[in-house]
Amino acid sequence: MPGSELASRAGSLAAPAAAAPSPSLRASGDNLQPALKEMGNLRLILALNIAICQQMSLAESDLEDEEVVQSAPSPRAVAALSRYYHTRCAGSAADSRATEGVCLGLLECRAEGGASIGSCGLLGVCCAVERSCFSSSALKVSYFVGPSDTMTTSCSFNVQVKNPAVCQVRLDFENFNLAQPTGASTDGQQYWFGCDTDRFSVASPYSGNLGFKHLCGRNHGQHMYVPANSTPAMDYLVLRVQLGSERSRVSWRIKVTQLECEQPAPPPWALPSPVLSALNRQLQSLRSETRADLDVLAPPGCLQYYTNSTGTFESFNYDGTAGRYLPELNYAICFKRYPDTCQISYSFEDFQVGAVTGNANYTNQDCEDATTYKDYLYIPSVSDSDQGIKFCGNQTSLPIQVSKSPGPLQVHFHSNVWRLKIFQQYGFKIHYTTQSC
Incomplete structure (x- = not known):
C-alpha cells in the first residue's frame, strides 16, 4: 500500500x-x-x-x-x-475513601462528577464516582452514599445496566448502619420481628428471587449479588433506603460493581x-x-459468594453478637470451588439461631418441629453422609463440620418473622476452608 x-x-x-x-x-x-x-x-x-x-x-x-x-x-x-478503558481499577490516593474506581479519561471523569484516585493505562485516571439520593449511574463501578441532609426519609439510587455483557451486580457494604430490627410481642414470650424503622431493599426484575425482602441494622463488610440484564424493560436495578425518625444516626456507603460475563x-x-x-x-x-469478570461471578442462585479458599462468613446484622439476625431470609451462601477442591469444612465460632431453651443444640427435624420459628442453617452432604443437616438452637460446642457436596459449595440460611423473647438470637459467625483430597 x-x-x-x-x-x-x-x-x-x-x-x-x-x-x-x-x-x-x-x-x-x-x-x-x-x-x-x-x-x-x-x-x-x-x-x-x-x-x-x-x-x-x-x-x-x-x-x-x-x-x-x-x-x-x-x-x-x-x-x-x-x-483498561472502562474497566475496574485500584485507587492509590491516600485522602480518598474509595479503594476502587473505573478507568476513564480525565475529562470524562470530571463530566461524571467523579474524582481521580489514581492512574490507569497510559492516559487514564482511576475515577471514583459517588452518588446519593435520587441519582443514577451506568458506570462499571460507582458508590451509593447516604445524604448529608438529616431530613431525608427516602433515598434511592438507580443502577443503569446499559452494557449487554453485564450479567450480575455486586453490592459491597463498605458502611451500613441503619436502625436495628424491632418486634411486637403477642403473648409476652414470642414476638413478631422486622425492619420497621429503617430498611434497605433492592428492586429489580429478579427481586422476588433474591432471598431477602429488607436489610437493617449494621452490615459493614457484607456483600450480595443481584442478577442483571440489559434488555429493555429489564435493565433496571434500584437500591432504596427508607428511614424512620432517628435519621441522624444512619449512614451507608455501598460500592456498586457491574460484572461482565463472556x-x-x-x-x-x-x-x-x-x-x-x-x-x-x-x-x-x-x-x-x-x-470479563469470570473470577468473581457468583454461581446462579447465590446471594453471597466467597472466592478465597479460606475465610469467615456471618449472618446479616451479626455485629459481633451485638445484633440480631434478620427475619424473612431464605438465601444461599456460596464458596468458590477450585479444580482440586473436593470438600469444605466449617468451624462454628458463634451460633444462636432459633434458640428455644437453655443451651440446647437442635438439628434436622427438631428445627422444624421443636419450635414455631423454623430458623436454621442447612449444610448439604455433611461428613460421609449424602444427607444434609439443619442446625439451629445454641450451638456452643459443635465439632467441625465437613461437607463433600458435589457441584457448587454452599450453605442455606432460612428465617421467618417469629422470635423467642428470652434469647437475643444474634445469628452466626463461621470459619470455612476449602480442601483438596
Missing part, C-alpha cells in the same frame, strides 16, 4: 475537523463512530495511528492485502492505550483498510480478555 495513501488516511483520522471530506471518506467516518464511542476518541485515534505508523515502514513495498493484514500490530502494541464478539466495523480491520479484531479480542 503506498505511503501517501496511508499518510492521507492518518490525516483524516487525526484531524476530523478539516475541510469537508469526500462522500467516500465521510462514509468511512460514519462507520468509525461506534468504535469512537466505544473506546473513547483519544485512545482509539492514537491506537489507529500506531497501526498506520507501523504500516508506513512498508509503504514503498507493493504488498498484497493478506501480507498487510499479517503485519498488523499485536494487541500488546495498543494495550497501554486502550485495554460475550460474543460484535460484528466487525466497516473500516477503510485491511490494516485497520485487523486492528479492530485485535482490539475486540483484547477487550473481551480484559473486561
